[in-house]
Amino acid sequence: xxxxxxxxxxxxxxxxxxxxxxxxxxxxxxxxxxxxxxxxxxxxxxxxxxxxxxxxxxxxxxxxxxxxxxxxxxxxxxxxxxxxxxxxxxxxxxxxxxxxxxxxxxxxxxxxxxxxxxxxxxxxxxxxxxxxxxxxxxxxxxxxxxxxxxxxxxxxxxxxxxxxxxxxxxxxxxxxxxxxxxxxxxxxxxxxxxxxxxxxxxxxxxxxxxxxxxxxxxxxxxxxxxxxxxxxxxxxxxxxxxxxxxxxxxxxxxxxxxxxxxxxxxxxxxxxxxxxxxxxxxxxxxxxxxxxxxxxxxxxxxxxxxxxxxxxxxxxxxxxxxxxxxxxxxxxxxxxxxxxxxxxxx
Amino acid sequence: xxxxxxxxxxxxxxxxxxxxxxxxxxxxxxxxxxxxxxxxxxxxxxxxxxxxxxxxxxxxxxxxxxxxxxxxxxxxxxxxxxxxxxxxxxxxxxxxxxxxxxxxxxxxxxxxxxxxxxxxxxxxxxxxxxxxxxxxxxxxxxxxxxxxxxxxxxxxxxxxxxxxxxxxxxxxxxxxxxxxxxxxxxxxxxxxxxxxxxxxxxxxxxxxxxxxxxxxxxxxxxxxxxxxxxxxxxxxxxxxxxxxxxxxxxxxxxxxxxxxxxxxxxxxxxxxxxxxxxxxx
Numbered sequence: 190x191x192x193x194x195x196x197x198x199x200x201x202x203x204x205x206x207x208x209x210x211x212x213x214x215x216x217x218x219x220x221x222x223x224x225x226x227x228x229x230x231x232x233x234x235x236x237x238x239x240x241x242x243x244x245x246x247x248x249x250x251x252x253x254x255x256x257x258x259x260x261x262x263x264x265x266x267x268x269x270x271x272x273x274x275x276x277x278x279x280x281x282x283x284x285x286x287x288x289x290x291x292x293x294x295x296x297x298x299x300x301x302x303x304x305x306x307x308x309x310x311x312x313x314x315x316x317x318x319x320x321x322x323x324x325x326x327x328x329x330x331x332x333x334x335x336x337x338x339x340x341x342x343x344x345x346x347x348x349x350x351x352x353x354x355x356x357x358x359x360x361x362x363x364x365x366x367x368x369x370x371x372x373x374x375x376x377x378x379x380x381x382x383x384x385x386x387x388x389x390x391x392x393x394x395x396x397x398x399x400x401x402x403x404x405x406x407x408x409x410x411x412x413x414x415x416x417x418x419x420x421x422x423x424x425x426x427x428x429x430x431x432x433x434x435x436x437x438x439x440x441x442x443x444x445x446x447x448x449x450x451x452x453x454x455x456x457x458x459x460x461x462x463x464x465x466x467x468x469x470x471x472x473x474x475x476x477x478x479x480x481x482x483x484x485x486x487x488x489x490x491x492x493x494x495x496x497x498x499x500x501x502x503x504x505x506x507x508x509x510x511x512x513x514x515x516x517x518x519x520x521x522x523x524x525x526x527x528x529x530x531x532x533x534x535x
Numbered sequence: 536x537x538x539x540x541x542x543x544x545x546x547x548x549x550x551x552x553x554x555x556x557x558x559x560x561x562x563x564x565x566x567x568x569x570x571x572x573x574x575x576x577x578x579x580x581x582x583x584x585x586x587x588x589x590x591x592x593x594x595x596x597x598x599x600x601x602x603x604x605x606x607x608x609x610x611x612x613x614x615x616x617x618x619x620x621x622x623x624x625x626x627x628x629x630x631x632x633x634x635x636x637x638x639x640x641x642x643x644x645x646x647x648x649x650x651x652x653x654x655x656x657x658x659x660x661x662x663x664x665x666x667x668x669x670x671x672x673x674x675x676x677x678x679x680x681x682x683x684x685x686x687x688x689x690x691x692x693x694x695x696x697x698x699x700x701x702x703x704x705x706x707x708x709x710x711x712x713x714x715x716x717x718x719x720x721x722x723x724x725x726x727x728x729x730x731x732x733x734x735x736x737x738x739x740x741x742x743x744x745x746x747x748x749x750x751x752x753x754x755x756x757x758x759x760x761x762x763x764x765x766x767x768x769x770x771x772x773x774x775x776x777x778x779x780x781x782x783x784x785x786x787x788x789x790x791x792x793x794x795x796x797x798x799x800x801x802x803x804x805x806x807x808x809x810x811x812x813x814x815x816x
Contacts, residue, residue: 226743228732236743239779243742300761307770369759378707378739389774498741505712505734508741 206471206480214252217488221248221495227502250384250393250452251494251511252487255459257400257449259486261442262460263467263478264407267414268438273347273526275461276321276446277519280354282457284324285443285450287357288316290364290376297372314395318447325443328353329435382454382512384494396448403445404483406437411476414438418475456512458519459486465526490515560668563603563619564589566649571800572661576677578668584617591794609635615642621667623647654719657799658682677801684804685723692725692811698751698787700726700814704737704797705756708745712738716799724811726752746778752814753782756791763790789813 222244225232236244258276265274276282296309331353332346365376388396407414416429424431449456463486464478471477494511501508563584564570570589573582579594584603593600601617604610606625611634614622622644624631631648639646647667649660658678665674700721702711711717713731721728729748733740740748753775763769767776767786775788782788791813796806 226741226747228744228747240743240746242777243746247741247743297760310770372705374705374709374737375707378705378709383707383739498743501741501744505738506736507710507733507738507744510739 210484224499255486255490256483257445258459259463260483263464263482277457279350282455283357285321288320292316321443321447381510382456383510399448414475564623581668699729701750702754759794
């Protein structure tokens with residue numbers, strides 16, 4: 190069976206992109222590995238053996254989360270034809286957080302032992318992914334236009350996302366209110382988003398596996414995403430099953446977001462900033478973007494997390510959550526984008 | 536107005552407060568630690584309202600006490616209905632709600648704003664609670680007994696080594712730093728709080744920093760969870776056993792599951808003794 194020229198070009202572009210982006214990502218990984226987390230002050234040196242694994246976990250964790258969030262972001266932006274789409278803004282991250290926090294609350298209130306205790310400790314990935322997928326489907330369903338009333342309105346989608354996110358926020362507050370006093374600190378810290386979550390190796394590798402499984406369909410859909418970025422009529426006339434593409438990619442983006450949330454809590458704006466940066470560098474071809482944006486996300490979050498980790502010895506309160514740093518970068522970035530798209534006025 | 540706003544620092548003029556219509560003191564307490572201490576000094580009958588976090592400290596007969604809110608917000612309507620003679624709160628002085636002050640002036644109740652930054656504050660608070668509830672001598676006895684017990688513990692462990700201790704109070708790696716009651720408790724238990732080297736309060740650290748603190752004893756706070764079983768093979772310790780520190784090598788990693796340990800009270804000596812036993816195991 191011979192492959193079509195389109196598939197061959199896609200494969201060639203993917204390989205080019207991999208070779209271009211893997212190298213800087215690896216370089217940044219080693220750079221971040223050199224930054225120490227000191228009790229007091231800052232340090233720059235290769236880690237001693239007794240801390241090496243923790244530094245690897247941390248930098249790798251940031252890379253995986255950044256990769257997943259940016260891959261989800263670029264997919265959502267393509268499918269929704271909306272450059273402001275991002276798992277955080279559309280409420281997918283908060284939906285996943287609801288799942289995780291409900292599970293956490295269940296695990297602290299469950300007094301029994303045995304396999305249920307084990308499941309509660311290791312099984313967070315299930316509610317995280319379920320929360321993300323349900324929220325994604327809900328936002329998409331609510332923002333969907335009525336038959337015959339044209340395509341999906343970008344601002345309607347954003348508004349629905351913001352409202353669903355606010356509802357999720359309220360549910361999170363209720364869960365926090367229900368939580369025993371002893372675990373409130375854990376829940377609040379979780380909501381601020383940070384890489385150091387003390388997850389078990391099993392949970393970490395489970396999340397990585399889920400992210401890889403979620404990413405593969407997106408990687409293979411670069412060409413379809415290019416066509417899917419056109420109107421539904423145009424895409425269908427060019428042989429793309431838009432409904433199937435949307436369903437597959439939405440689920441993939443949600444699954445990746447849910448798995449990332451397990452490792453870090455909700456970290457905002459990575460999925461917004463990184464696709465835009467890479468679009469400026471490699472253009473709007475999704476065969477390139479689906480490779481470049483996730484690596485850009487990995488690099489961005491590795492650097493942001495290393496900043497908070499490396500400077501922790503300078504503050505008496507320890508580490509600043511990395512979610513705060515990404516929000517401080519991403520919030521203004523979002524406003525600038527919105528401002529530009531609205532022709533100069535919000 | 537000034538007379539109604541007292542910090543719990545052992546103000547000598549504070550005496551048993553009575554309700555405007557006469558009768559015994561009617562205390563609304565929004566501070567869990569204060570509620571626990573009122574229970575411990577036998578003044579639970581003075582309580583007419585509590586915070587939503589306090590019911591776990593109350594005896595069976597008092598489980599239905601009205602809840603008036605928490606440290607963050609108060610239900611003023613319910614507060615007025617309860618006709619308190621004293622309202623116990625814990626907040627920074629400038630953050631005392633103006634509405635509460637106005638209400639105190641109108642309804643003639645006292646506001647006791649407690650401070651709980653060290654053990655000295657704790658003893659002052661207990662004595663103040665004793666005075667306002669008409670249990671001054673019970674409070675004095677409890678404080679004197681606690682101080683004596685702490686002196687006994689200090690004497691018992693004074694000639695022993697002072698191991699470096701890190702007390703992790705949440706899974707997000709929040710630890711006990713300096714200038715906290717738990718820091719004092721670790722020192723009274725004959726340990727050296729390595730977490731104080733990071734900073735004061737409850738700093739958040741990374742696993743790498745935890746390794747660099749090089750603790751001889753690692754305490755993991757899991758309030759209200761089942762006690763540690765199977766020694767070091769308790770599955771809740773699995774993640775901590777990856778640390779290459781003396782605490783892990785010498786198997787001095789312990790779960791602290793006592794639900795009240797983070798609540799400053801006259802039970803402090805019992806908690807300090809428990810910590811001392813873990814630290815010097």
